[in-house]
Amino acid sequence: MSGDGSTRWVGSMPEVYARCLVPAVFRPFARELARRAAAHGPRRVLELAAGTGVVTAELLAACPDAHVTASDLNEAMVQLAEPRVPGATWRVADAAQPPFPPGSFDLVVCGFGVMFLPDRPAAYAQVGRVLVPHGRFLFSTWGTLADHGFERDLVRALERLFPGDAPTFLQRVPHGYADTARVADDLRAGGLDVVAIDTVTLEGRADGPEQIAVGYATGSPVRAELTRHGDLDTTVARLTAALTDIVGPGPLTAPMTAHVVEACRPA
Numbered sequence: 001m002s003g004d005g006s007t008r009w010v011g012s013m014p015e016v017y018a019r020c021l022v023p024a025v026f027r028p029f030a031r032e033l034a035r036r037a038a039a040h041g042p043r044r045v046l047e048l049a050a051g052t053g054v055v056t057a058e059l060l061a062a063c064p065d066a067h068v069t070a071s072d073l074n075e076a077m078v079q080l081a082e083p084r085v086p087g088a089t090w091r092v093a094d095a096a097q098p099p100f101p102p103g104s105f106d107l108v109v110c111g112f113g114v115m116f117l118p119d120r121p122a123a124y125a126q127v128g129r130v131l132v133p134h135g136r137f138l139f140s141t142w143g144t145l146a147d148h149g150f151e152r153d154l155v156r157a158l159e160r161l162f163p164g165d166a167p168t169f170l171q172r173v174p175h176g177y178a179d180t181a182r183v184a185d186d187l188r189a190g191g192l193d194v195v196a197i198d199t200v201t202l203e204g205r206a207d208g209p210e211q212i213a214v215g216y217a218t219g220s221p222v223r224a225e226l227t228r229h230g231d232l233d234t235t236v237a238r239l240t241a242a243l244t245d246i247v248g249p250g251p252l253t254a255p256m257t258a259h260v261v262e263a264c265r266p267a
């Protein structure tokens with residue numbers, strides 16, 4: 001997965017992600033994760049795949065007594081996030097191999113990151129290694145594409161523009177881990193107990209179709225697949241027009257469904 005650009009945020013991508021996608025798509029679930037994290041009264045929190053720090057900021061606000069270590073694979077993400085969310089300790093790190101001693105944290109949190117990991121049972125075993133006994137792992141993974149209004153309509157617009165040759169990142173990665181039975185099996189295979197898997201629908205809001213088109217086409221790994229279709233600015237303009245045809249000029253709202261998962265390291 002890592003070789004095809006699906007896990008890379010480089011150059012201007014983190015800034016676009018933070019400006020367009022975080023407020024529309026990721027912040028509502030960041031608040032939901034932080035609310036659930038606070039219920040555990042954690043003291044030492046590790047965040048994996050923290051991106052531009054939206055979950056991190058919500059965690060710091062919801063858990064004022066916690067020390068939060070936030071990490072992400074992409075240096076460009078951490079460079080953008082660190083000055084924006086200075087209350088956390090930031091590290092560039094692969095979530096599959098968290099570089100921390102055993103039993104370092106009582107809570108591990110990951111917002112929409114596990115879908116990027118090629119071997120999830122092995123990654124979950126690593127989460128168990130860095131947790132204390134009875135420590136918790138709280139994460140989110142998207143439901144199906146059909147249950148994410150913005151991404152469903154964006155994929156329709158992409159398929160209109162590039163019939164038979166549209167980017168498939170959104171189907172393959174963010175929505176490629178929507179089966180809750182598989183999530184539970186992977187957690188158990190990684191040595192964790194499943195506490196709860198809740199399917200949660202929240203409302204996304206965007207100023208208009210341009211925010212969604214620009215966000216995904218230039219601030220997500222969809223970008224890597226679009227570059228083979230010629231000039232990116234031209235593609236973004238055509239994509240915005242195609243999306244406007246489908247959803248209208250905005251402002252936009254859309255239901256977005258995700259699974260919010262809580263697991264526990266056994267004693």
Ligand SMILES: C[S@@+](CC[C@H](N)C(=O)[O-])C[C@H]1O[C@@H](n2cnc3c(N)ncnc32)[C@H](O)[C@@H]1O
Nearest residue numbers: 007026049050051072073074094095111113116
């Ligand atoms: C959809 S973003 C989510 C970011 C943030 N948690 C949020 O809710 O906005 C996915 C993030 O996963 C990161 N990522 C991808 N593969 C990773 C890996 N193997 N280890 C750590 N982070 C990874 C990306 O750099 C990106 O920041």
